[in-house]
Amino acid sequence: MNVSDNLIESCKLNNRKSQQDLYKLLLPYLRAVAYRYLRDTSFVKDVLQESFVKIFKNIHQYNPNKAPLKNWAAQIVVNDCLNYNKRIIGEANEEFDLNKHEIICLPQVVEESTDEHLLVILKQMPVNYFAVFNLYVIDGYKHLEIAKMLGITITLSRKRLSRAREWLKKTFNSKDKTDQASQTITLPKNKKQDETYRK
Amino acid sequence: MKHIENELKKRFSNQELANDNFDTDGLWDSISNELDTIPPPSNGFSGFQKWIAGSGFLLLLVVLLGFVYFKSNNYIIIKKTDSRYKAILQNQQNETTTALLNADENITDYTEKNTDTTGTIKTTAQQNYIKKHQAVKTANTPSTSSANPHSHQKNKVVKHQYLKENTKAQPANSLTELNTFNKEPISLTDLTTEAVSTLTDESGSTSTALKNHSGTSATSIPNNSNTPANKILDTAATAEILNKNTKVSKQVTLVDNTGKTSVALLQPKISLLKPFNQSILSTASYIKIIEDKTNENPSIRLNIGFIGGINMLYRKHKANIFSQLANLKNATTKLDAGGSFGIQTTIVFNNRWLLKSGIEYHQLWSTLDYSEMKPIQILKKNELVKIAVDAETGNVINRFYKDTLVNATSTRTVLHHNKFEQISVPFEVGVQQNRNLLNYSITVGTVFNFIKNQTGKTIDADGEIIVFSKNDDEALFKPFSVGLRISPLLGYQFSENLSLTLLPKWTWSRQPNWDVTDIKTNVHQLNFNVGLKYTFK
Numbered sequence: 170m171n172v173s174d175n176l177i178e179s180c181k182l183n184n185r186k187s188q189q190d191l192y193k194l195l196l197p198y199l200r201a202v203a204y205r206y207l208r209d210t211s212f213v214k215d216v217l218q219e220s221f222v223k224i225f226k227n228i229h230q231y232n233p234n235k236a237p238l239k240n241w242a243a244q245i246v247v248n249d250c251l252n253y254n255k256r257i258i259g260e261a262n263e264e265f266d267l268n269k270h271e272i273i274c275l276p277q278v279v280e281e282s283t284d285e286h287l288l289v290i291l292k293q294m295p296v297n298y299f300a301v302f303n304l305y306v307i308d309g310y311k312h313l314e315i316a317k318m319l320g321i322t323i324t325l326s327r328k329r330l331s332r333a334r335e336w337l338k339k340t341f342n343s344k345d346k347t348d349q350a351s352q353t354i355t356l357p358k359n360k361k362q363d364e365t366y367r368k
Numbered sequence: 369m370k371h372i373e374n375e376l377k378k379r380f381s382n383q384e385l386a387n388d389n390f391d392t393d394g395l396w397d398s399i400s401n402e403l404d405t406i407p408p409p410s411n412g413f414s415g416f417q418k419w420i421a422g423s424g425f426l427l428l429l430v431v432l433l434g435f436v437y438f439k440s441n442n443y444i445i446i447k448k449t450d451s452r453y454k455a456i457l458q459n460q461q462n463e464t465t466t467a468l469l470n471a472d473e474n475i476t477d478y479t480e481k482n483t484d485t486t487g488t489i490k491t492t493a494q495q496n497y498i499k500k501h502q503a504v505k506t507a508n509t510p511s512t513s514s515a516n517p518h519s520h521q522k523n524k525v526v527k528h529q530y531l532k533e534n535t536k537a538q539p540a541n542s543l544t545e546l547n548t549f550n551k552e553p554i555s556l557t558d559l560t561t562e563a564v565s566t567l568t569d570e571s572g573s574t575s576t577a578l579k580n581h582s583g584t585s586a587t588s589i590p591n592n593s594n595t596p597a598n599k600i601l602d603t604a605a606t607a608e609i610l611n612k613n614t615k616v617s618k619q620v621t622l623v624d625n626t627g628k629t630s631v632a633l634l635q636p637k638i639s640l641l642k643p644f645n646q647s648i649l650s651t652a653s654y655i656k657i658i659e660d661k662t663n664e665n666p667s668i669r670l671n672i673g674f675i676g677g678i679n680m681l682y683r684k685h686k687a688n689i690f691s692q693l694a695n696l697k698n699a700t701t702k703l704d705a706g707g708s709f710g711i712q713t714t715i716v717f718n719n720r721w722l723l724k725s726g727i728e729y730h731q732l733w734s735t736l737d738y739s740e741m742k743p744i745q746i747l748k749k750n751e752l753v754k755i756a757v758d759a760e761t762g763n764v765i766n767r768f769y770k771d772t773l774v775n776a777t778s779t780r781t782v783l784h785h786n787k788f789e790q791i792s793v794p795f796e797v798g799v800q801q802n803r804n805l806l807n808y809s810i811t812v813g814t815v816f817n818f819i820k821n822q823t824g825k826t827i828d829a830d831g832e833i834i835v836f837s838k839n840d841d842e843a844l845f846k847p848f849s850v851g852l853r854i855s856p857l858l859g860y861q862f863s864e865n866l867s868l869t870l871l872p873k874w875t876w877s878r879q880p881n882w883d884v885t886d887i888k889t890n891v892h893q894l895n896f897n898v899g900l901k902y903t904f905k
Binding site for chain 2: 183185188189192193196197198200201204205214217218221222225226252255256282283284285286287288289291306307308309319320334337341
């Protein structure tokens with residue numbers, strides 16, 4: 170996605186046609202971001218509307234030397250999604266204990282699953298872990314940035330990432346549940362996984 | 369694990385969704401409509417920056433004006449177009465003006481010194497002259513009370529006129545003598561306290577006798593000597609002023625616009641006897657009267673102080689409709705301490721009245737201490753939940769919990785320190801009292817508060833804990849607010865210009881919330897500062 174400087178400058182001047190062009194350019198990517206971060210995807214349109222208004226309202230503050238426009242806009246969407254999650258679900262402050270909670274999902278072979286399917290599984294991760302996992306692993310934010318975005322400490326951000334990984338490990342490598350979830354399992358390509366599965 | 373993360377990153381990090389089944393145009397219409405209601409962004413300074421710049425400029429202006437006024441108030445300039453200037457010239461040319469110096473008794477009058485309550489030396493003739501002008505209430509009418517600093521400048525003008533009226537009576541060579549006099553410093557070492565000068569003018573001869581405190585004539589100078597009589601007279605007057613060490617003794621200098629001719633009047637009231645060069649007034653486009661205030665308490669002073677200390681922030685919420693939420697907010701908001709520092713300038717009028725301003729930085733903190741218990745249902749350990757999955761998409765269609773859930777109580781505790789960075793610009797007026805080396809004052813006024821940054825957690829209208837940042841609707845402070853302040857001060861002067869100060873401050877402001885509630889917040893800010901104050905003298 171290439172956003173020309175002229176288009177950005179034109180948007181800064183509040184040119185509606187240019188704003189619409191930029192909207193069309195950014196929408197596919199920002200929609201994906203919103204779908205990934207929102208727990209309840211029925212709010213995608215609301216979040217995107219709010220985010221795009223913020224983008225156009227604050228585009229004069231955008232500094233091309235710091236980051237591509239796509240990333241800058243995505244950060245706005247991510248923030249809005251996180252706020253929506255908090256409003257909808259409420260912030261669960263108690264730490265998630267894997268021993269007390271059963272994971273309501275089925276183990277999958279990652280490579281064989283569709284994006285949608287993977288997202289459905291990932292979204293079953295506790296909301297706080299999911300946010301940190303998304304920001305750190307997929308979007309490449311640093312713990313300091315995540316801490317600022319989520320209003321938490323860096324230590325807590327690291328802790329949540331660790332728990333998220335623990336959750337992933339348990340979800341995708343659980344041998345016991347593999348047998349019970351035969352309906353949705355697809356054959357793994359990986360040799361090691363294949364052996365595990367055959368056992 | 370790494371391969372799973374890599375796979376997820378590969379799939380989602382730059383994922384784009386096709387807009388096929390998405391209402392792209394509908395969303396754009398909504399965005400466009402919303403954009404129409406928002407004014408276009410300005411390319412210049414933000415509102416906050418404008419406020420800061422404006423306040424800073426105002427503050428600088430106040431300080432600059434105070435400084436300039438303080439530094440430049442030791443002279444007045446009478447322009448040629450000024451009515452006072454014309455009056456001086458008119459009096460200069462008036463042949464019928466009483467020539468006070470011609471009569472011996474008048475000379476005696478001049479030398480009869482009167483000291484008023486402030487220690488100013490007056491001559492009877494001068495007092496009479498001033499009284500005469502008071503009676504007719506002219507524009508230049510002064511007050512005869514030297515103790516009143518406000519009448520000081522007008523007094524100067526009258527004295528000036530008085531000087532001119534007496535010039536005619538002076539000898540023709542007075543200008544030469546005057547210039548000589550002005551160029552030559554006079555030694556006062558031999559003059560003593562209680563020195564009295566007398567002048568006699570008989571048959572063109574003038575002599576001056578200076579007496580010491582025992583009444584013995586110390587110096588007697590005839591008129592035919594190189595030193596003019598009035599010079600000696602001035603010398604005597606000066607000696608008296610210096611020896612009496614009067615608090616408000618002044619040196620007045622008249623300067624013409626060329627800067628070449630100046631007349632030093634070592635004590636204005638006595639020095640009026642000195643002959644004055646008419647050409648100064650007739651050729652000058654203005655007269656500059658300079659007062660030397662080195663021995664005088666100035667009517668205006670400027671103080672600059674640096675302060676620092678701790679602060680406490682307390683927020684009290686009130687509401688009619690959302691009273692329960694307001695009570696919850698009050699119960700969960702705790703006091704917290706922060707730090708402040710700043711610079712403040714004070715202009716002191718007549719050593720009593722204060723005009724105070726400055727700029728302060730406050731790092732404020734408050735604590736959200738929230739605890740909640742609520743019933744929840746959790747899954748039993750080792751219980752599995754049956755689910756229905758869409759075979760094509762993999763989506764979970766339904767879950768069947770049945771007896772897999774167990775009732776439990778969830779306790780949620782949130783302890784969060786909210787941080788606020790605030791810049792304040794106060795404008796206060798007050799009064800002060802000095803007692804020996806101690807200085808007490810109290811000032812009241814308004815404070816303009818600008819929130820630079822704020823982050824933390826609060827309870828929103830739904831009773832949920834949410835995170836807020838600077839411009840969020842749920843943010844606890846508005847970017848700009850006006851508060852009222854009262855601040856007493858206790859200062860201890862430990863050197864000529866420096867004082868140690870202790871100044872607590874209490875600031876109150878009221879802020880309506882931005883969210884949907886009708887909650888209004890009373891914000892109380894207490895500061896305990898110590899500081900160092902420098903006084904310009």
